[in-house]
Amino acid sequence: MRYLTAGESHGPQLTTIIEGLPAGLLLASEDINKHLTRRQKGYGRGRRMQIETDQAQIQSGIRHGKTLGSPVALVVENKDWKHWTKIMGAESLSEDEAEEVKRKVTRPRPGHADLNGGIKYGHRDMRNVLERSSARETTVRVAAGAVAQKLLEELGINVSCHVKEIGGVRANTDDLHSVEEIRRRAENSEVRCVDPEASEKMKEAIDLAKKKGDTIGGVVEVVIEGVPAGVGSYVHYDRKLDAKIAAAIMSINAFKGVEFGMGFEMAKRFGSQVHDEIAWSEESGYTRKTNRLGGFEGGMTTGMPIVVRGVMKPIPTLYKPLESVDIETKQPFTASIERSDSCAVPAAAVVAEAVVAWEVAAALVEQFESDRMDHFIHRINDYRDYAKGF
Numbered sequence: 001m002r003y004l005t006a007g008e009s010h011g012p013q014l015t016t017i018i019e020g021l022p023a024g025l026l027l028a029s030e031d032i033n034k035h036l037t038r039r040q041k042g043y044g045r046g047r048r049m050q051i052e053t054d055q056a057q058i059q060s061g062i063r064h065g066k067t068l069g070s071p072v073a074l075v076v077e078n079k080d081w082k083h084w085t086k087i088m089g090a091e092s093l094s095e096d097e098a099e100e101v102k103r104k105v106t107r108p109r110p111g112h113a114d115l116n117g118g119i120k121y122g123h124r125d126m127r128n129v130l131e132r133s134s135a136r137e138t139t140v141r142v143a144a145g146a147v148a149q150k151l152l153e154e155l156g157i158n159v160s161c162h163v164k165e166i167g168g169v170r171a172n173t174d175d176l177h178s179v180e181e182i183r184r185r186a187e188n189s190e191v192r193c194v195d196p197e198a199s200e201k202m203k204e205a206i207d208l209a210k211k212k213g214d215t216i217g218g219v220v221e222v223v224i225e226g227v228p229a230g231v232g233s234y235v236h237y238d239r240k241l242d243a244k245i246a247a248a249i250m251s252i253n254a255f256k257g258v259e260f261g262m263g264f265e266m267a268k269r270f271g272s273q274v275h276d277e278i279a280w281s282e283e284s285g286y287t288r289k290t291n292r293l294g295g296f297e298g299g300m301t302t303g304m305p306i307v308v309r310g311v312m313k314p315i316p317t318l319y320k321p322l323e324s325v326d327i328e329t330k331q332p333f334t335a336s337i338e339r340s341d342s343c344a345v346p347a348a349a350v351v352a353e354a355v356v357a358w359e360v361a362a363a364l365v366e367q368f369e370s371d372r373m374d375h376f377i378h379r380i381n382d383y384r385d386y387a388k389g390f
């Protein structure tokens with residue numbers, strides 16, 4: 001299974017084409033739109049999210065509520081496009097019109113893709129870079145992830161996400177026991193945090209950053225329950241599922257690190273304090289007494305919940321801008337300001353959930369390949385029985 005995204009932040013629309021879904025998966029617009037709405041929420045978002053009400057239009061690959069096996073094309077319109085038709089239009093402009101279009105960007109923002117992207121493609125107007133490097137693109141990654149989540153649901157696999165930390169405020173998550181509980185508690189918080197006390201402190205941290213014209217980052221966690229043991233590979237480096245998930249998290253704009261289970265804390269512990277003891281019972285098959293490795297051994301799932309965290313740096317566009325250099329004059333300048341969020345960690349958690357769900361769904365489709373959803377479900381259930389008694 002694979003997908004491609006297209007679209008600029010202020011262009012007419014964002015598009016994704018998903019290829020390789022089995023036929024017969026039940027899928028409605030609402031299954032996708034509910035996740036797009038979750039991505040738009042979150043304390044600390046800027047004005048752009050008030051302009052857009054993201055809705056996916058299904059353009060192909062689904063008929064009467066079920067996938068056909070052909071590519072699924074999804075489109076999300078940018079409402080803001082109507083204000084940008086000249087600036088972002090595909091048609092070439094006359095000299096007078098080009099003169100009118102004044103939004104040329106020549107001052108790269110430190111921490112954004114502007115300068116490196118400009119150098120790479122020879123774009124002297126760095127709007128050509130920022131329109132695509134903008135995290136607006138993650139809208140359709142969430143749409144693709146929503147489709148993956150629907151496929152996982154059919155297999156009894158549940159996915160959720162929550163915010164662990166914002167601006168140094170850490171949530172207490174010791175009393176979390178299930179994906180269902182994470183979802184219920186995180187969904188009630190404006191910062192997608194399961195700890196109400198920490199939620200309030202996170203909001204205060206965001207307010208303070210905003211007041212200072214600054215931005216803050218944080219840590220998000222994704223948990224997936226119900227994936228059978230042995231999904232992924234120890235045989236091929238490029239099919240290790242933990243590596244694919246790590247790459248997917250790192251592909252999210254502004255994400256700078258990934259850890260599974262106990263994560264970087266493992267560096268400080270003895271092996272006996274890190275590895276999870278193996279148990280077996282008739283009812284559950286093989287389990288681990290703990291889940292410190294976060295659901296992976298040897299690039300394959302253990303059958304325990306997958307627990308992965310990603311760290312998001314503070315957003316680079318600052319209202320109190322850092323110094324930069326104008327590429328026309330080569331003179332120091334304070335960087336240009338685009339409309340921007342002060343903290344997007346709660347939204348980024350939803351993006352992380354989507355990209356992790358995608359990787360797990362894609363690995364299952366690769367391993368238990370079938371053109372048909374009913375056969376695919378059978379194969380996985382047979383494998384579950386086999387793994388239990390192994």
Ligand code: FMN
Binds near residue numbers: 113
């Ligand atoms: N960066 C901004 O400068 N302004 C924003 O409003 C903004 N919003 C974001 C929203 C989300 C949900 C995410 C995941 C990221 C956002 N970013 C924002 C981060 C930039 O897109 C990112 O820093 C940039 O593409 C450069 O890539 P890098 O940080 O991965 O190196």
